[in-house]
Amino acid sequence: MARVDVLLPFRDAAPWIAAAWRSLARQRFGDWRLVAVDDGSRDGSAAVLEAAANGDRRLHLVRVPARGVAAALNRGLREVSAPIVARMDADDLSHPERLGRLVEALRRHPEWHAVGSRVRLFPAPNVPGRMAAYAAWQNRLVTPEAIRRERYVECTVTHATLAVRTEALLGAGGWWEGEGPEDLDLLLRWHRLGCRVGKVPRVLYLWREHGRRETRRSARMTATAFREVKARHLAAELAARGIGRVTIFGRGASLASWTGALARRGVAAEPADWKPGRGVPRWDGLAL
Incomplete structure (x- = not known):
């Protein structure tokens, strides 16, 4: 049994998957196995991966009909036997020290349930300005306290950078297979369960930007x-704390959308028009 099972779902990733394998093969930490789940590829991705692995027994390939990334992840989770599950996407690259540093971080922090790392987007000409700003914001969040504080802003950790204690992943029920981002849902579910997520303050993962990324194309x-995912978890968190009425500060369509999303989940949401940059509003209550 390997110490780390790397879980990699893929569909039609033939242009990149061999490079992803090579980045794993160069890891200085060698006690890993790749659980690769072919989610209905039609471009020969699995054959490309098998050729790149060239008989390496650390490759464990599972083929399933196309059902989406969350279902593929849950199918791969059934194959996991290691105490740590690391994530990776088929079009990205791992730094040679990535797995070793993540494993060491979990050893040094037994109170952490999961750990990620900083990321670098590449190639630079393909990176939109908003994505660069997002990565810069996310890379500033390193401690569990900072990651928890910003949890409803956006995904605070790039999902594919994570290494997770297998028991924490199973305890949370694996990945949500609904119509929305499974990575954000998992992070918010962990926070509600009291799990602590940290980050290695170093770039250990290269996130490839291209026009076929699911983040650019999928309705999810x-x-x-x-x-909708944020509102679902926020409403559940508020209910658990006995809070049934909130004030939402914002403007225009975004303010109306948030008010409606919470109202549909039984939260009485009072909108308050406020533009960032104005003075900080005063109110009596609790800021989550």
């Missing part, structure tokens, strides 16, 4: 889908 990754 729209602003509306993200807001």
